[in-house]
Amino acid sequence: MPPPPTPVAPNPAAVIHAALLKCSPSGLPPRLSFNSLLAAAASSSHPRLRSLVLPALALAHRCGPLDSYALCSALRNASAADAGPLHALAARSGWLGSVFVSCALAASYGASGQFSDARRLFDESPVRNGVFGNAVLAGYVGAGKWMAALEFARRFLEFGLPADGYTMTAVARACGETAKADLGGEVHGHAIRRVRGVESDVFLIGALVDMYAKCGLVGRAEQVFRLALWANAGGDDVVLWTAMLNAYGRHGKFKEVIQTYDQMVAFGVWPDELAILAVLSACQHAGEVAKGLKYFESMRADYGLVPTPEHYGCVVNMLCRAGEVAKAWEIATREGCGCDIGVSTWGALLSACRNCGNVEYGRMAAQRAIELEPGNVGIYVELSNLYASAGLWEEINELREVMKERGFEKHVGSTWVEQNS
Numbered sequence: 214m215p216p217p218p219t220p221v222a223p224n225p226a227a228v229i230h231a232a233l234l235k236c237s238p239s240g241l242p243p244r245l246s247f248n249s250l251l252a253a254a255a256s257s258s259h260p261r262l263r264s265l266v267l268p269a270l271a272l273a274h275r276c277g278p279l280d281s282y283a284l285c286s287a288l289r290n291a292s293a294a295d296a297g298p299l300h301a302l303a304a305r306s307g308w309l310g311s312v313f314v315s316c317a318l319a320a321s322y323g324a325s326g327q328f329s330d331a332r333r334l335f336d337e338s339p340v341r342n343g344v345f346g347n348a349v350l351a352g353y354v355g356a357g358k359w360m361a362a363l364e365f366a367r368r369f370l371e372f373g374l375p376a377d378g379y380t381m382t383a384v385a386r387a388c389g390e391t392a393k394a395d396l397g398g399e400v401h402g403h404a405i406r407r408v409r410g411v412e413s414d415v416f417l418i419g420a421l422v423d424m425y426a427k428c429g430l431v432g433r434a435e436q437v438f439r440l441a442l443w444a445n446a447g448g449d450d451v452v453l454w455t456a457m458l459n460a461y462g463r464h465g466k467f468k469e470v471i472q473t474y475d476q477m478v479a480f481g482v483w484p485d486e487l488a489i490l491a492v493l494s495a496c497q498h499a500g501e502v503a504k505g506l507k508y509f510e511s512m513r514a515d516y517g518l519v520p521t522p523e524h525y526g527c528v529v530n531m532l533c534r535a536g537e538v539a540k541a542w543e544i545a546t547r548e549g550c551g552c553d554i555g556v557s558t559w560g561a562l563l564s565a566c567r568n569c570g571n572v573e574y575g576r577m578a579a580q581r582a583i584e585l586e587p588g589n590v591g592i593y594v595e596l597s598n599l600y601a602s603a604g605l606w607e608e609i610n611e612l613r614e615v616m617k618e619r620g621f622e623k624h625v626g627s628t629w630v631e632q633n634s
Contacts, residue, residue, distance in 0.1 A: 281311045288317035293325030300334075312340045316348050323352025332365070346374040350383045359387040363396070378408050382420045389424035397424045401437075412444035419456035426460030434460045451477070451485050458491040470495035471504060483516055490523055497531035505531050509544075526558040533565035538574050541565065556585050560592060567599040575599045590621045 284303050291299055300318055308314045315338050322331035331352040335345060346369060353362035366384045369376050376384075381404040388397035401421055404411045411417060418441045425434035438457045454477040461469040474492040477484065484492075489512055496505030509528050512518040525544060532541035541562055545554055559582035566575030579596040582589065593616050600608045
């Protein structure tokens with residue numbers, strides 16, 4: 214009998230092509246090469262397609278040598294679990310010496326929170342450049358390792374790496390989070406001297422504004438913002454304006470937030486969700502209910518933006534502070550908002566109902582809060598206080614029975630006094 218035929222390994226490009234045709238035919242690249250198919254699968258929103266990337270790369274490695282483009286495409290959207298195997302695959306295929314593959318691998322490690330692995334790769338790599346260093350720095354910043362980020366950035370000169378706008382943005386952010394105003398000022402001066410086009414880098418300027426505000430120097434933040442507006446003929450990027458809105462809001466300058474937002478709109482800059490959230494928060498604290506509702510309604514009507522639960526919660530809290538519980542309930546229960554509103558917002562509505570004696574809306578708000586957190590004793594206590602203020606003693610007794618059945622207990626307050634101290 215003739216020997217059985219040797220099984221033929223499947224073509225990795227054909228495997229990905231078939232999966233793309235089945236899951237996402239619109240995502241097919243114009244040229245059907247292995248690299249283009251791999252890049253399309255790696256950037257796809259379908260988990261099944263992304264899960265094929267690593268096996269396809271391993272299969273392609275057995276069939277022939279891999280190139281750096283394939284590895285970089287896979288690393289660009291790799292998950293935390295895939296970064297290690299891709300690192301090993303890059304080592305076996307001999308591409309760890311490529312600065313492009315090393316940069317992509319460091320960025321993948323950093324994006325998944327594995328900043329120590331990104332730094333180890335950097336230390337062991339024979340070839341480095343500024344992009345590689347920024348990828349490691351971004352890993353520290355993304356993980357909130359501010360001191361480590363500053364220490365690493367200080368060694369850029371020792372490593373022979375240039376400090377560009379991305380570097381200065383990360384360092385300015387770290388200075389703001391650690392309240393290092395003096396170092397932040399040095400970073401600002403270095404950026405002016407060494408970074409080309411610093412006045413048009415909205416991310417760097419926004420980071421400087423945020424840094425000065427977090428260090429308590431809101432006047433300096435405003436100065437940087439105004440100079441950037443002057444240099445850019447009014448400033449047409451919402452990132453810069455949002456940084457200044459948040460700087461004013463952080464220091465309780467709510468009137469300035471509203472004025473700056475109106476100025477931004479007058480300049481023709483379209484707000485995004487973050488800018489509108491900043492001005493809604495200012496309206497909430499300043500008691501500007503009419504303006505807050507106008508800004509909120511303009512999200513859909515004027516800018517085509519979909520309000521998030523944070524926007525709804527901000528408006529509901531604003532109306533509750535003003536005692537307009539009926540309007541607050543109407544907005545909180547609008548279609549598209551639903552159960553995304555958090556317990557704190559329903560609790561605020563319940564407290565507002567207690568203050569104005571509205572039992573009907575208060576009971577419904579408490580029910581929504583209990584559905585989200587059945588074990589939250591504070592909601593039951595607040596509802597009991599609402600019933601007590603309205604003289605509904607039977608409802609209070611029923612509520613106490615429910616609390617006993619569920620094992621809830623309100624702890625009695627106490628004071629500790631130490632004699633002869």
